[in-house]
Amino acid sequence: MKRVSIKDIAQAVGVSTALVSYVLNNKEKEARVGQKIAEVIRLKAKELGYQPNQIAKSLKTGRSQTIGLIVADISNPFFANIARTIEDEAKKYNYTVIFGSSDEAADKSQNLINILLERQVDGFIIAPTEGSEEQIRSLQEQHIPFVLIDRYFPEISTNFVVTNNYQASYHAVKHLARSGRRKIAMIAYKSGLVHMKEREKGYLDALADSGMESGQGLVKEISYNFIQQEVGEVMGQLMKDHPDIDAFFFGSNALSMGGLRFLNRNNYRIPDDVSVVCFDESEAFDLFYAPLTFVNQPLLEMGKEAIRILAGQISDRAAALEQVFVDSALIVRTDK
Amino acid sequence: MKRVSIKDIAQAVGVSTALVSYVLNNKEKEARVGQKIAEVIRLKAKELGYQPNQIAKSLKTGRSQTIGLIVADISNPFFANIARTIEDEAKKYNYTVIFGSSDEAADKSQNLINILLERQVDGFIIAPTEGSEEQIRSLQEQHIPFVLIDRYFPEISTNFVVTNNYQASYHAVKHLARSGRRKIAMIAYKSGLVHMKEREKGYLDALADSGMESGQGLVKEISYNFIQQEVGEVMGQLMKDHPDIDAFFFGSNALSMGGLRFLNRNNYRIPDDVSVVCFDESEAFDLFYAPLTFVNQPLLEMGKEAIRILAGQISDRAAALEQVFVDSALIVRTDK
DNA sequence: ATTTGCGATTTAAACGATTAAGCCTATATT
DNA sequence: AATATAGGCTTAATCGTTTAAATCGCAAAT
Numbered sequence: 227m228k229r230v231s232i233k234d235i236a237q238a239v240g241v242s243t244a245l246v247s248y249v250l251n252n253k254e255k256e257a258r259v260g261q262k263i264a265e266v267i268r269l270k271a272k273e274l275g276y277q278p279n280q281i282a283k284s285l286k287t288g289r290s291q292t293i294g295l296i297v298a299d300i301s302n303p304f305f306a307n308i309a310r311t312i313e314d315e316a317k318k319y320n321y322t323v324i325f326g327s328s329d330e331a332a333d334k335s336q337n338l339i340n341i342l343l344e345r346q347v348d349g350f351i352i353a354p355t356e357g358s359e360e361q362i363r364s365l366q367e368q369h370i371p372f373v374l375i376d377r378y379f380p381e382i383s384t385n386f387v388v389t390n391n392y393q394a395s396y397h398a399v400k401h402l403a404r405s406g407r408r409k410i411a412m413i414a415y416k417s418g419l420v421h422m423k424e425r426e427k428g429y430l431d432a433l434a435d436s437g438m439e440s441g442q443g444l445v446k447e448i449s450y451n452f453i454q455q456e457v458g459e460v461m462g463q464l465m466k467d468h469p470d471i472d473a474f475f476f477g478s479n480a481l482s483m484g485g486l487r488f489l490n491r492n493n494y495r496i497p498d499d500v501s502v503v504c505f506d507e508s509e510a511f512d513l514f515y516a517p518l519t520f521v522n523q524p525l526l527e528m529g530k531e532a533i534r535i536l537a538g539q540i541s542d543r544a545a546a547l548e549q550v551f552v553d554s555a556l557i558v559r560t561d562k
Numbered sequence: 563m564k565r566v567s568i569k570d571i572a573q574a575v576g577v578s579t580a581l582v583s584y585v586l587n588n589k590e591k592e593a594r595v596g597q598k599i600a601e602v603i604r605l606k607a608k609e610l611g612y613q614p615n616q617i618a619k620s621l622k623t624g625r626s627q628t629i630g631l632i633v634a635d636i637s638n639p640f641f642a643n644i645a646r647t648i649e650d651e652a653k654k655y656n657y658t659v660i661f662g663s664s665d666e667a668a669d670k671s672q673n674l675i676n677i678l679l680e681r682q683v684d685g686f687i688i689a690p691t692e693g694s695e696e697q698i699r700s701l702q703e704q705h706i707p708f709v710l711i712d713r714y715f716p717e718i719s720t721n722f723v724v725t726n727n728y729q730a731s732y733h734a735v736k737h738l739a740r741s742g743r744r745k746i747a748m749i750a751y752k753s754g755l756v757h758m759k760e761r762e763k764g765y766l767d768a769l770a771d772s773g774m775e776s777g778q779g780l781v782k783e784i785s786y787n788f789i790q791q792e793v794g795e796v797m798g799q800l801m802k803d804h805p806d807i808d809a810f811f812f813g814s815n816a817l818s819m820g821g822l823r824f825l826n827r828n829n830y831r832i833p834d835d836v837s838v839v840c841f842d843e844s845e846a847f848d849l850f851y852a853p854l855t856f857v858n859q860p861l862l863e864m865g866k867e868a869i870r871i872l873a874g875q876i877s878d879r880a881a882a883l884e885q886v887f888v889d890s891a892l893i894v895r896t897d898k
Numbered sequence: 899a900t901t902t903g904c905g906a907t908t909t910a911a912a913c914g915a916t917t918a919a920g921c922c923t924a925t926a927t928t
Numbered sequence: 929a930a931t932a933t934a935g936g937c938t939t940a941a942t943c944g945t946t947t948a949a950a951t952c953g954c955a956a957a958t
Contacts (some may be wrong), residue, residue, distance in 0.1 A: 246944035306642035510846030618914035
């Protein structure tokens with residue numbers, strides 16, 4: 227029950243494998259293949275149910291038509307949605323995607339990169355973890371095409387597609403200020419990565435520009451691995467130290483979930499006791515008793531851009547770097 | 563800047579590629595390779611930063627160490643979570659996973675299968691769509707290892723890992739009955755697939771066993787592609803026709819989300835106006851004002867089993883079929 | 899009549915590995 | 929001394945493709 231190869235077709239038709247290859251790759255013109263024999267070959271291929279062996283093809287051509295997608299966690303809705311857009315876009319360019327979750331750990335990320343390199347992926351789309359700078363540099367040195375997504379390293383010039391974290395945060399917090407909040411806390415997660423730093427900076431600057439006291443003591447950072455536990459403790463402490471906090475800005479979807487859960491459990495009413503703005507969307511917001519304002523990231527656009535840039539780099543390694551900042555919109559929800 | 567191959571190592575050390583291959587694959591014993599030269603080879607490989615070319619390896623061995631995962635939609639939290647467990651489990655068996663979303667469409671599913679076959683995946687894990695029976699049969703005829711997940715076809719004997727849909731539904735609805743609900747409606751989605759049929763059957767039987775009138779008129783089916791629109795219309799109509807409905811049983815996570823949104827929008831209070839039980843979990847439930855009872859599917863176990871079975875089939879194509887029903891538990895939430 | 903050119907096809911090397919089989923040499927066995 | 933055995937290594941075929949180069953008629957041009 228061997229699969230049928232180009233050789234089988236060649237034998238069945240009585241020609242060389244070269245001819246079959248030319249025809250099946252639509253290179254008849256360039257290779258000057260006869261019209262009638264081309265038809266015969268095509269027919270026979272269909273008849274035998276030929277399916278090209280992409281592995282053999284890859285070995286010969288040096289292109290696997292595969293891209294590696296490395297995210298923090300595919301089960302996180304943000305990344306799952308990104309993955310979906312990337313899947314769809316990749317298909318348009320005839321790429322297939324292999325994914326892996328790094329859990330924000332540099333060693334896992336390195337491990338994934340290695341595995342994917344061994345599989346000869348043509349390029350990567352990576353949401354880089356903290357401490358993965360060297361991995362990224364190494365990809366560059368090896369001239370492996372890649373596009374960073376969601377985060378990037380300012381000190382390394384690479385392709386990337388990220389949201390305008392600073393502005394988005396700034397506007398989000400400004401919105402809270404404008405609606406009369408005077409003591410706004412932020413829950414971020416502990417990370418040296420710019421995306422989080424920028425969100426914090428946007429928050430701080432918005433406070434300053436709104437004539438509020440510095441938010442330094444009001445930004446709390448949570449460890450990625452213990453979000454659900456820590457967020458409660460941290461917010462509890464915050465509220466104890468600053469009973470006059472009247473708003474929270476959550477820096478990611480997971481933080482929002484944890485934070486809102488805490489507020490529910492402790493019977494803080496939104497927006498009467500505290501207002502809330504979340505960075506990133508969640509379908510859970512729809513079920514919340516209060517309308518929630520959030521920063522909406524254009525996932526589809528991010529996926530599209532990432533693939534477009536990556537495809538460009540793959541087909542032309544000398545292509546210019548592209549650094550795309552997409553605009554996230556603040557979706558203001560006040561009434562039902 | 564070519565990548566280094568086994569040939570480069572062989573040349574650098576001054577031996578044949580065969581020797582290098584034996585050493586790097588830890589076949590020194592069987593191949594009686596000398597101790598010292600083995601060390602030299604290993605060192606040189608490290609020094610040159612050798613990374614095996616899995617593509618070449620695959621071509622020769624006929625094993626790609628890759629599995630194809632086909633789900634309805636990777637952005638759906640249920641499948642995203644499944645994907646994560648499968649990723650982790652697959653890694654333990656040294657497999658890498660390529661995924662694709664079928665959108666419950668048989669043609670897309672077929673297309674994905676073809677693409678993955680061309681890529682020589684060693685096996686599949688598939689959440690089959692309605693109407694994909696022939697595709698599944700065809701895989702069988704080609705002796706391609708696969709495991710169905712979440713759904714299966716009773717008339718085709720295949721490996722599968724599914725939850726005990728009937729029982730889970732039955733218990734869920736029984737629970738509603740026991741807590742005093744007398745008119746329970748179910749929102750399902752339109753599908754000939756057994757998983758949904760079984761959920762409906764469990765619902766109907768639970769009603770009958772609880773001495774309620776037949777639920778026939780109270781099961782409504784929604785098209786997969788228009789869940790969010792239709793669910794509102796359908797539930798609105800239901801409530802109009804049967805103002806005495808006092809509970810809803812939602813057949814999937816997407817249906818639950820849509821349904822709860824509808825109830826919120828129309829100011830039905832839970833559980834005072836109507837009670838609700840959802841099939842499948844959602845992190846959104848945590849933010850809902852009322853505690854929600856739901857059917858919890860053991861995703862980790864499902865992923866583990868699927869990979870275990872698949873790996874078994876790959877290494878021994880004559881392995882016996884395995885049909886696993888995992889137990890979903892009803893998580894009853896009454897108080898905060 | 900010879901060359902040129904062109905269309906149609908084949909040849910064969912290559913991609914990077916794996917692996918059965920063969921070839922030495924040196925030591926052990928009889 | 930002759931033979932067997934084992935250890936250490938190489939040879940070469942192979943996996944299924946792609947593709948540059950070679951080949952081969954045959955008609956047109958000189």
